Amino acid sequence: MSKAQPRPKLTTEVASASHENNPNLNTVLMRLVLGNLVSEVIQVALKLDLAKLLKAQAMTDEELAEATHTNPAALYRLLRVLVSVGILEESTSHRFGLTQMGQLLQKGVPGSVYSTALFFGSPRARKIWENLLYSVETGENANQHTFGVPTWEYYAQHSEEAPIFYNFMTESSNQITPSLSANYNFEKVRVVADVGGAQGNMLAAILKANPHLRGILFDLPHTTQAAQQHLQKEGVADRCQIVSGDMFQPWPFQADLYLISRVLDNWSDEQAVAILKNCRQAMSADSKVVLVERILPEDPDRALLFYLFDLQMLVGPGGQDHSLKEYQKFFEAAGLRFTQAISLTSPFSLIEAEAVGA
Amino acid sequence: MSEKQPEAEPNPEASVGKTEKGPNFRAGLMQKVLGYQVSRAIYVVAQLNLADLLKDEARTVEQLAQETNSNPAALYRLLRMLTMVEVFEETAPHRFALTPSGQLLRKSVPGSLYNMILFFGSPRVWQSWEDFSYSIQTGENATNHVFGVPTWEYYSQHPEEAPAFYNFMTESSNQLGPAVVANYNFGGLGVVADVGGAQGNIIAAILKANPHLKGILFDLPHVTAGASQHLATTGVGERCQVIGGNMFEPWPFKADLYLIARVLHDWDDEHTIAILKNCRQAMGANSKVAVIERILPQDKDAALLYYLSDLHMLVGPGGQERSLQQYQNLFKAAGLNFTRAIPLNPPFSLIEGEPEGLLS
Numbered sequence: 001m002s003k004a005q006p007r008p009k010l011t012t013e014v015a016s017a018s019h020e021n022n023p024n025l026n027t028v029l030m031r032l033v034l035g036n037l038v039s040e041v042i043q044v045a046l047k048l049d050l051a052k053l054l055k056a057q058a059m060t061d062e063e064l065a066e067a068t069h070t071n072p073a074a075l076y077r078l079l080r081v082l083v084s085v086g087i088l089e090e091s092t093s094h095r096f097g098l099t100q101m102g103q104l105l106q107k108g109v110p111g112s113v114y115s116t117a118l119f120f121g122s123p124r125a126r127k128i129w130e131n132l133l134y135s136v137e138t139g140e141n142a143n144q145h146t147f148g149v150p151t152w153e154y155y156a157q158h159s160e161e162a163p164i165f166y167n168f169m170t171e172s173s174n175q176i177t178p179s180l181s182a183n184y185n186f187e188k189v190r191v192v193a194d195v196g197g198a199q200g201n202m203l204a205a206i207l208k209a210n211p212h213l214r215g216i217l218f219d220l221p222h223t224t225q226a227a228q229q230h231l232q233k234e235g236v237a238d239r240c241q242i243v244s245g246d247m248f249q250p251w252p253f254q255a256d257l258y259l260i261s262r263v264l265d266n267w268s269d270e271q272a273v274a275i276l277k278n279c280r281q282a283m284s285a286d287s288k289v290v291l292v293e294r295i296l297p298e299d300p301d302r303a304l305l306f307y308l309f310d311l312q313m314l315v316g317p318g319g320q321d322h323s324l325k326e327y328q329k330f331f332e333a334a335g336l337r338f339t340q341a342i343s344l345t346s347p348f349s350l351i352e353a354e355a356v357g358a
Numbered sequence: 359m360s361e362k363q364p365e366a367e368p369n370p371e372a373s374v375g376k377t378e379k380g381p382n383f384r385a386g387l388m389q390k391v392l393g394y395q396v397s398r399a400i401y402v403v404a405q406l407n408l409a410d411l412l413k414d415e416a417r418t419v420e421q422l423a424q425e426t427n428s429n430p431a432a433l434y435r436l437l438r439m440l441t442m443v444e445v446f447e448e449t450a451p452h453r454f455a456l457t458p459s460g461q462l463l464r465k466s467v468p469g470s471l472y473n474m475i476l477f478f479g480s481p482r483v484w485q486s487w488e489d490f491s492y493s494i495q496t497g498e499n500a501t502n503h504v505f506g507v508p509t510w511e512y513y514s515q516h517p518e519e520a521p522a523f524y525n526f527m528t529e530s531s532n533q534l535g536p537a538v539v540a541n542y543n544f545g546g547l548g549v550v551a552d553v554g555g556a557q558g559n560i561i562a563a564i565l566k567a568n569p570h571l572k573g574i575l576f577d578l579p580h581v582t583a584g585a586s587q588h589l590a591t592t593g594v595g596e597r598c599q600v601i602g603g604n605m606f607e608p609w610p611f612k613a614d615l616y617l618i619a620r621v622l623h624d625w626d627d628e629h630t631i632a633i634l635k636n637c638r639q640a641m642g643a644n645s646k647v648a649v650i651e652r653i654l655p656q657d658k659d660a661a662l663l664y665y666l667s668d669l670h671m672l673v674g675p676g677g678q679e680r681s682l683q684q685y686q687n688l689f690k691a692a693g694l695n696f697t698r699a700i701p702l703n704p705p706f707s708l709i710e711g712e713p714e715g716l717l718s
Contacts, residue, residue, distance in 0.1 A: 035393025071497030084662040101383040139429030307439035
């Protein structure tokens with residue numbers, strides 16, 4: 001048993017031996033088990049907006065404690081964890097600066113995770129993840145179980161928390177949209193409809209980048225409430241119509257391109273197909289539909305974040321992420337034909353289809 | 359609307375999205391932001407005790423779901439994610455096996471983390487950590503802030519959660535006991551006292567391996583309640599005296615070696631010195647004290663788990679982890695001389711001291 005084995009098998013003996021020979025195994029697993037501690041440390045860094053303070057220059061723990069009204073000794077103990085995980089660097093003793101990774105905790109910088117991270121650390125997100133066991137046992141979303149209402153109603157009821165979600169969506173839209181404009185050819189499109197487009201962030205950016213386009217923003221009435229103001233601010237209001245309605249009812253508008261961005265992953269397979277069928281009904285022979293979604297990667301080495309987002313969809317709205325093949329099946333079931341997939345800003349892709357029999 | 363967009367220019371952000379090479383800081387950072395989700399997934403694996411179901415062979419998700427009364431599709435998504443962190447391996451489609459690291463999720467195997475996982479995922483610990491910002495603002499423990507009582511009282515008020523803590527301590531002691539036995543020379547000693555020794559796991563291991571020794575187990579009365587039975591089961595009951603008492607009061611016993619394992623990190627410097635002074639008072643001229651703790655490493659790159667444990671002490675009991683220098687200073691303040699430090703099973707070390715000079 002103590003001999004080196006070329007191909008260790010997964011038996012008890014080898015596992016215990018490899019543990020004794022390799023305390024690293026224990027360390028690696030322990031880091032995963034205590035991952036929530038690191039998450040909480042990052043949340044506090046966000047709440048104190050340390051990245052903003054450290055943007056211009058490195059600061060000492062004393063200076064940071066004074067600026068953030070925190071306990072210097074406790075703050076130092078937090079800062080050294082941030083150094084250990086590569087978010088800060090301690091240039092000289094007790095003086096801390098941002099690493100390249102740490103820069104991304106700043107609000108509004110390219111690639112920022114600021115609003116995304118605040119969403120995932122929000123009380124609602126934490127609470128539903130605390131009830132992950134419920135979702136694994138039942139296959140149902142933990143949001144309903146925890147709060148008695150589905151995700152969308154939760155935010156309608158807790159309007160003070162809604163900005164956490166919308167800021168997250170906006171940050172994400174802002175990062176996807178430039179790659180959408182750069183990678184998709186809007187030349188032959190005249191009218192683009194954004195289905196489930198919320199406040200119109202993505203649509204406004206597309207219209208801004210493509211002055212020949214007209215837009216339709218379609219979402220639930222309470223979701224599109226603030227959209228008019230946003231479209232005006234972006235200077236595209238006169239080219240954009242807001243249509244309020246339910247995407248599970250027939251769609252009351254026509255477009256050349258139907259954009260359905262980060263919507264289908266919220267729903268069950270049946271509901272996803274129902275949405276696509278409504279799209280098919282609305283489409284004419286030359287229309288296209290474009291989904292923006294995370295596609296579960298073929299290469300599992302890069303899949304951790306994808307699989308975590310998938311579980312987020314399980315505990316939150318009760319939806320799930322899919323492989324490209326699964327999206328192709330949905331298209332087929334809705335009378336659509338897959339045409340192409342294009343990688344956008346990671347982790348998103350664009351999946352295009354046209355009407356069958358076109 | 360009227361402003362011209364330089365469409366021909368390559369968009370820097372788009373190219374970031376397409377570039378798959380080079381360090382991806384955003385993905386790395388997101389993994390840390392979402393670390394709690396991986397923690398929770400591992401906690402669910404422990405709650406369902408999936409690892410023990412896989413100890414002999416790979417099994418299908420359907421079999422595992424049936425045995426754990428869970429939803430096959432949801433369970434598949436959970437296991438699939440955990441293959442990414444190499445806890446499970448998908449040996450054939452929808453068939454999963456434990457990796458060497460996954461073996462450590464089993465109950466009672468060497469190096470098992472099973473009870474540690476259940477402890478860190480338990481409501482008290484999980485929810486105290488959600489209030490971590492309070493500890494950073496105030497320097498005070500969050501448990502008290504969230505639940506209105508300190509850690510120790512919390513468990514007397516919520517006895518249903520106490521096993522999560524004691525099982526974790528036992529799991530850890532069961533791994534620590536043999537390491538102490540293997541690395542410390544008990545030859546020439548007569549009596550070993552384990553101060554704050556809870557159910558007596560460590561002292562039992564020491565006595566079992568050293569038939570010439572007598573033992574004293576000292577802890578709060580409600581903590582030592584089940585200890586006599588445990589010591590008897592281990593076959594060392596007649597060589598070990600159980601004393602219920604408070605370590606902040608003078609210690610009513612004498613020993614050649616005073617073992618203080620994983621106690622001092624629960625306390626601030628002031629309380630720690632008080633404990634060590636009581637030890638000093640009880641010690642004879644030839645007695646030794648052996649403190650078992652995590653020593654913060656010099657090498658900061660290797661220090662993450664130590665620093666996390668340190669923050670856990672801040673959030674939970676309101677204590678801290680310390681460097682060797684800090685322990686030496688505390689020894690000194692209590693009238694003790696540091697003699698040596700001996701590494702045990704990581705992350706623990708034994709820090710030995712002796713009286714600096716007899717107190718009057």
